[in-house]
Amino acid sequence: MSIITGQQYIKRINKMKNEIWIEGKRIDGDVSEQRAFKGVLKSKASLYDMQHHEPTKSYLTRYSEVHGETINFAFEKPTSIDDLKKRREATQLWARKSCGTIGRSPDYINTAIMTLASSLPFFEEKYTENITAIYENAVKNDLSFTHTFINPQVNRSPYSQINLLDSNQDKIIAAKIVDETSDGIVIQGARLLATQGGVTDELLVLPSGGDAINNDYAYAFSIPSNTPGLKFICREPFSKHPTNTFDHPLSAQFDEIDSVVVFDHVLVPWERVFLYKDLHAVGSIYTKTSLNLMLLFQATSRQVVKTEFILGLAESIAETISITEYQHVQEKISEIIVTLEIMKALLQKSEMSAIKNEFGMMVPNPLSLMTASNYYQKIYPRLIEILHLLGASGFITLPTESDFNSSISSDLELYLQAKNADAKDRVQLFRLAWDLTMSSFGTRQTQYERFFFGDPVRLSSSLYQAYNKKPYVDDIQAFLNNQ
Ligand SMILES: Cc1cc2nc3c(=O)[nH]c(=O)nc-3n(C[C@H](O)[C@H](O)[C@H](O)COP(=O)(O)OP(=O)(O)OC[C@H]3O[C@@H](n4cnc5c(N)ncnc54)[C@H](O)[C@@H]3O)c2cc1C
Incomplete structure (x- = not known):
């Protein structure tokens, strides 16, 4: 499939039926028709459409010899200064569509996926196939991602572990590994703060550096946004009238919506995990790669x-x-x-x-x-x-x-x-x-x-x-x- 159109993106997100909660209700029906998401989904769709028409197409896409097809620019590994220049021009072309107010255009986390997949020797050998497969799937289907790397803001005092559990120390707050089966790892708890949570194809979960005080918090993986048990709890929408761009020229179109991510005993298949119980890698994944x-x-x-x-x-x-x-x-x-x-x-x-x-x-x-x-x-x-x-x-x-x-x-x-x-x-x-x-x-x-x-x-x-x-x-x- 490779580069998608706006229509394909919207159709796919609607079909996923991700568990999104907003203003006290679970979204039922097409997310693209909800007041909160209508504007931003239309704006994101227009970014994808730019991949198909000149003169924007040549900035936003690359022909990949390896894949034998045209791919989005963010998935290309830069190997020269000229590649970086072209990457910057493409990012800025997309950014201009929202006056720089959409922070999480698809190239943001797609760049992260490309970077991780370009750093295979960093990972334990048994996980390198996984990160490659996550990348290949993303490239082939032109996926979009949200991400989370922060634990809930409960108690940020130095050396506090209360942040990770409730005050009686018996309920899990910060998402952690609670089980390991032959199928995968089981995650329970919450993470902050996924911008566009629920309206991307996948959720990339990266280690929460400072709080990964033991192996149960040392993990990284990517899963589809509709994985059973995964919930996106959104803040109040700012887009009051998604069609009135005179009154609310920016909020009507570019309100990305931020969400708390809840993992209710989410089974993460082994093939989706690329960092597991490796405290050393937790400390260096952001810089080494x-x-x-x-x-x-x-x-x-x-x-x-x-x-x-x-x-x-x-x-x-x-x-x-x-x-x-x-x-x-x-x-x-x-x-x-x-x-x-x-x-x-x-x-x-x-x-x-x-x-x-x-x-x-x-x-x-x-x-x-x-x-x-x-x-x-x-x-x-x-x-x-x-x-x-x-x-x-x-x-x-x-x-x-x-x-x-x-x-x-x-x-x-x-x-x-x-x-x-x-x-x-x-x-x-x-x-x-x-x-x-x-x-x-x-x-x-x-x-x-x-x-x-x-x-x-x-x-x-x-x-x-x-x-x-x-x-x-x-x-x-x-x-x-x-x-
Ligand atoms: C609009 C918005 C969108 C975001 N989108 C995303 C997203 O898509 N994905 C994602 O993962 N994250 C996202 N974030 C979260 C962002 O990464 C965090 O806000 C940021 O890392 C700071 O963490 P915190 O909010 O938990 O602040 P805290 O760590 O709770 O800090 C609160 C206050 O305490 C102080 N403090 C706390 N701990 C220390 C310390 N150890 N040393 C010194 N001072 C300290 C801070 O300086 C600050 O003043 C988003 C945040 C915002 C505001």
């Missing part, structure tokens, strides 16, 4: 697109209400430009100074990507603040499209006009900025950019530890010695 870096490369490419979108929004607001002459406005928009240029430079450096890892994969420069991720987690809320400061009450005076179609439209036309736009165009622009920054969708975007790759505090620590500070310390000593 270059999984972290390949995911960061995708994320940084998307964040560049998102920053371009924010810059466009800020300048459009400033021009519409004619505030571009003020120096502080220019300074604020320059802050966005500086962010964009820093992110582009880091991304380009990561690409230009990529080197092959021990498994022959071309891997972008780690320090550039770690710096970009540390920086963006902290600067993103400031970019959002800048939009708030520029738009002021314009983010509040936001009638809906139905107001413009009512008998008060002449009032709106008069009082909400702007120097450089009529009332409706101005409201449409400000609603877009509001949806990125102030709606439930927008605040979730901020939380996403802060946390989706991990806790900013611990990611800063990782950068500190990875960075070779010695030459600079030696310089200080040399300077002091010469006084």
